[in-house]
Amino acid sequence: MSRPQPLSGFPELLPRQRIVEQQVVDHLRRAFELHGFANLHTRAVEPMDQLLRKGETSKEVYVLRRLQADAEGGDAGLGLHFDLTVPFARYVLENAGKLNFPFRRYQIQPCWRGERPQEGRYREFLQADIDIVDLGELPAHYEVEVALVIADALRGLPLPPVRMHVNNRKLSQGFYQGLGIHDTDEALRIIDKLDKIGHDAVAKLLIDTVDATPEQAEACLKLASISAEDTSFVEEVRALGVSDPLLDEGLSELAAVVDAAAKEAPGFVVADMKIARGLDYYTGTVYETVMEGYEGLGSICSGGRYDKLASDGKHTYPGVGLSIGVSRILVPLLQAGKIDATREVPTCVIVALADEEDRSAANALAQRLRRRGVPTQVSPSAAKFGKQIKFADKRGIPFVLFTNEEGTQIKDIRSGEQTTVDVDAWEPPAADLHPTIVAE
RNA sequence: GUGGUCGUAGCUCAGCUGGUAGAGCACUCGGUUGUGGUCCGAGAGGUCGCGGGUUCAAAACCCGUCGAUCACCCCA
Incomplete structure (x- = not known):
């Protein structure tokens, strides 16, 4: 067939769909700017070592190669960024002297991942990020603020109802620690699979991989089953009888987020102790957001707090941020005809x-x-x-x-x-x- | 990367156990000598994803390939 076929994972929109996307992006931009976030645009490529920096993330990075380059490639291994956090961290380090901290920025750009595409997951997709980064210490109130900014940004968009599930790494890991589990990172990763593999499989994994006793595994699962729209979860967690200083810290931080959110954006945030996030660099609050009726898409907006967003050895830059998966939200809604533009051209x-x-x-x-x-x-x-x-x-x-x-x-x-x-x-x-x- | 399903007109699809393509919608023109949407009539549009094989004969069967899609993995 001479007509070109679409490329898997690289969605292209029709004019009227693009109008929807543009309107959404404009809306997000206005919302972020209303909260004082400055815009940033970073280059499409990062050095490979930067991209692979964060642990052994098996992200499928698209690598850049020049056609005329020598076979051995004098090219300094460049790859397309797979999110906006890594480029931002690099940018902060590079420009630390010229930025004023705490620094808040938003960034709306395409990202690329070489994974097999599926509904809501593409190889090229648009992401809208906000982050607040500080020098040395980052006050916990920013963990509340970013959630509220997102609530504000998502509200007012004609989308199915969305709800943000929030947890705190300190809470979970403190709890596991208090129970006597040593590999709390791994325990967290296992709990993260709860929705997918179920209660029994998680219990078995906990017992097999982090040497938990059946009682410890059961306690972890009890914790994961707790969720609440208000601070009542604190009592529920305490009732499990585990005590640990890190747990206390996590509890009060999460309570602060939930409390503030309940006041400023009722019904948007729910504390949910099974939220863990697979990524290893989060250190405090973690967020995941689901769209009603589209739970299968997974999280359409997630993020968290990381004590070491960036570090140059001398200084550390802790941050907290969230990322909206614009393509993940829009492409499925557009394809299903759930959302459309009033016309396909700007002409009035x-x-x-x-x-x-x-x-x-x-x-x-x-x-x-x-x-x-x-x-x-x-x-x-x-x-x-x-x-x-x-x-x-x-x-x-x-x-x-x-x-x-x-x-x-x-x-x-x-x-x-x-x-x-x-x-x-x-x-x-x-x-x-x-x-x-x-x-x- | 591994596995399943699918690939016929612009779109949605039909085409029985192989006999060389059809519908609806959309499109063009006319009825309607210049104000659309309804209705009626006419018309245009397909190397049946691509390559090879089996056969007198393949859209249909077989192999390969490309693309799509779903699941796993991982995540926005």
Whole structure:
């Protein structure tokens, strides 16, 4: 077949879908900026050693190679970034002297991972990140703040209801430690699989891999079963009878997040002790967000606190951040037709053409509308008016402007209503000026 | 990377045990000598993903390949 086929994992949108994506990105941008986050744009590539820095993450990194490079490659092993946290950490170190701390930034850029694509997971995807990073110490209140920023950003988007599940690494690991389990990192990774493999399999893994006794395993699972929308979880955890200083710290930090969130974004955050996150660099609060009806997508927004986002040996830069999977949210919703744009072009008004000779007059008319911010285009040809209206209709353009004996008339092609207007005063209804997102 | 399923018109799909392609929607033109959406009529559009094999004959069977999709893994 000569027609090119799509590339697995590299979704491309149709114009009307792209309008949805653009509107979402604009919305996120406004929300982040309202909270004082500065924008950053980092290069697409990072040195391989930077990308592979974080533990032995088996991320499938796309490696860059120049066609003309020597076989042995004098190229300094570059790879495309697979998230925005790693580039940000590098950027912070590189520009530490020029940044003011605490520093808050947002970043909305594509990322690449070579994994096998699936619904909601792509090889190229858009991610919207916020992080707050400080020098030396990062106050715990930022762990509350980033969750609230996300709540604010996601709210107001026409998406299915979303809910953020929050836990604290100190809480879980302190609990395991208090129980007498030594490899608390591994225990956490096992608990992370709870949703996938179930209670019994997790118990068996705990017993087999971290030498937990059946009683210890059961206690871990009891902890993981606790969840609450308010601080009542603190009592539930205490009731399990484990005591440990790290556990206490975790409990009070998580309580602070849940307490503040309950006040400022009721119903958005739920404390959930089975949230662990597979990644090893989180050290405090961890977040995962699910979209109602799309639980199968997994987390659409996650992140956490890391005491060592970056370090140059002398200074450490702790941070806390969250990342919204824009593609993960949008592509499945678009494909399912759950979300769409009101039209497929920005155009609000088509200036009809009675005769090709009228084109320059029509251009002038269009320009008068554009000057006042009304996206306008002139009809492609002086075809029959029926066709010109159809041209608009097919694209979802709401208005057609005619010039006739009555003067200039605007027709709303949805209602069919046509009225004589003053081109320099006419305003479309606010909802029609630009395309908007509609949810099913 | 491992395994399953699928690949026919722009889209959704039909095509029985092999006999060389069809529907609906969309599209173009006309009915409607310039204000669409309904209706009616006509028309255009496919080397049946690609390559090879079996056969008198393959969209159909076999092999390979590419692509899609799902599961595992991992995660946004």
